[in-house]
Amino acid sequence: MSVVEQIKQAETIEAPRLGEPYLLTPGPLTTAYGVKEAMLRDWGSRDAEFIAMTAEMRERVLTIAGLNAPEFDCVPMQGSGTFAVEAMMGSLLPRDGKALVLANGAYGLRIAKILERIGRDHTLIDKGDYLPPRGEEVSAALSADPKITHVVVVHCETSSGILNPIEEIAEATEAAGCKLFVDAMSAFGAIPIDLQRVRYAALAASSNKCIEGVPGIGFVVAPKSELEAAKGNCHSLSLDLHDQWVGLNNNGQWRYTPPTHVLAAFVEALRRHAAEGGVAARGGRYSGNRDILVEGMRGLGFETLLSDRWLSPIIITFFYPSSSAFDFNRFYDLIRDRGIVIYPGKLTVADSFRIGCIGQLGEDVMRQVVEASAAALREMDIQDASPPAEALAEREKLSA
Ligand SMILES: *Cc1c(COP(=O)(O)O)cnc(C)c1O
Numbered sequence: 396m397s398v399v400e401q402i403k404q405a406e407t408i409e410a411p412r413l414g415e416p417y418l419l420t421p422g423p424l425t426t427a428y429g430v431k432e433a434m435l436r437d438w439g440s441r442d443a444e445f446i447a448m449t450a451e452m453r454e455r456v457l458t459i460a461g462l463n464a465p466e467f468d469c470v471p472m473q474g475s476g477t478f479a480v481e482a483m484m485g486s487l488l489p490r491d492g493k494a495l496v497l498a499n500g501a502y503g504l505r506i507a508k509i510l511e512r513i514g515r516d517h518t519l520i521d522k523g524d525y526l527p528p529r530g531e532e533v534s535a536a537l538s539a540d541p542k543i544t545h546v547v548v549v550h551c552e553t554s555s556g557i558l559n560p561i562e563e564i565a566e567a568t569e570a571a572g573c574k575l576f577v578d579a580m581s582a583f584g585a586i587p588i589d590l591q592r593v594r595y596a597a598l599a600a601s602s603n604k605c606i607e608g609v610p611g612i613g614f615v616v617a618p619k620s621e622l623e624a625a626k627g628n629c630h631s632l633s634l635d636l637h638d639q640w641v642g643l644n645n646n647g648q649w650r651y652t653p654p655t656h657v658l659a660a661f662v663e664a665l666r667r668h669a670a671e672g673g674v675a676a677r678g679g680r681y682s683g684n685r686d687i688l689v690e691g692m693r694g695l696g697f698e699t700l701l702s703d704r705w706l707s708p709i710i711i712t713f714f715y716p717s718s719s720a721f722d723f724n725r726f727y728d729l730i731r732d733r734g735i736v737i738y739p740g741k742l743t744v745a746d747s748f749r750i751g752c753i754g755q756l757g758e759d760v761m762r763q764v765v766e767a768s769a770a771a772l773r774e775m776d777i778q779d780a781s782p783p784a785e786a787l788a789e790r791e792k793l794s795a
Pocket of ligand 1: 422476480502551553578579581601
């Protein structure tokens with residue numbers, strides 16, 4: 396990074412002002428003070444100012460998606476990201492449709508669970524903890540089962556941090572005449588999805604990940620034709636994306652009480668996202684964060700679950716060290732004492748923990764994370780944080 400860039404980053408990234416720790420977690424995450432400050436006043440949900448804020452939010456999300464054209468729209472939904480995914484699936488998957496869910500972690504499996512719960516026909520390709528679903532597998536599954544109408548993929552599977560190959564999956568889906576839904580929750584705003592290369596019928600994401608807002612709003616981006624076709628399809632009243640969309644378009648208002656303060660913070664976060672330089676700049680900062688983190692942790696002996704090819708700039712999974720002196724809870728507390736919150740692992744095959752690269756954080760914070768990890772190892776009397784050999788052998792499967 397050049398000196399000028401460093402000064403610019405130092406100006407834009409601020410330390411938490413209230414003494415709270417840095418959240419190296421994939422959302423909720425560390426937000427800018429100005430984002431939190433935007434929540435200090437009250438807004439009437441039917442007031443013109445609030446209606447204008449909702450419109451600005453929808454427009455800015457479409458800009459980030461690269462879809463600022465009259466044939467697309469953004470529909471916000473109250474709740475966390477899962478509410479938006481459930482609204483997308485329940486509203487946009489036709490009742491007589493069938494979905495192929497591609498899972499390689501908790502979030503893919505959650506989509507299958509949603510479909511199970513709402514009684515929609517579906518089938519699952521489960522790649523386990525972190526192997527990526529590939530285009531050829533999707534092609535094979537679609538030609539074996541002509542009832543399948545939709546494929547659902549998670550862009551960045553946050554449970555391992557793997558960046559799934561959605562271009563080849565989109566290509567296979569389109570070639571078979573099917574439509575694609577994307578859970579882009581932890582990637583939207585930092586990793587571009589070009590609709591020319593990834594033709595999707597809908598994408599869901601939320602306020603509290605790469606946009607760096609606070610939790611409470613999910614949203615779906617889709618062509619208006621998909622939203623129109625969803626009329627009367629949803630199993631749920633509150634999660635009906637079509638009704639929400641029609642309501643917003645009629646009078647600019649949300650159907651039920653909107654999270655007013657969360658929206659104010661979200662709009663502030665969206666403005667800051669644009670001011671930083673949009674998706675490219677946000678993704679660039681997170682990639683820089685990842686590189687400092689991975690290099691520093693590898694310097695201590697830690698290794699990543701994923702080989703470099705699949706590492707996202709969103710969240711990184713590290714194996715536990717093989718040393719018998721390692722105790723994750725102690726490691727967590729020692730790092731927490733230095734003002735940093737990390738994340739437990741979510742794998743079944745290997746013991747691991749995760750460190751996020753997203754949020755109002757720059758390279759200096761990532762260096763602090765590495766220093767805190769080094770200090771914690773010293774206190775635990777561990778000289779080398781290398782994982783067991785079997786863990787690395789497991790990773791070799793991925794290089795294929
Ligand atoms: C965060 C996340 C979700 C939504 O989780 P919530 O806890 O409901 O916000 C869904 N999918 C992915 C990939 C995520 O990272």
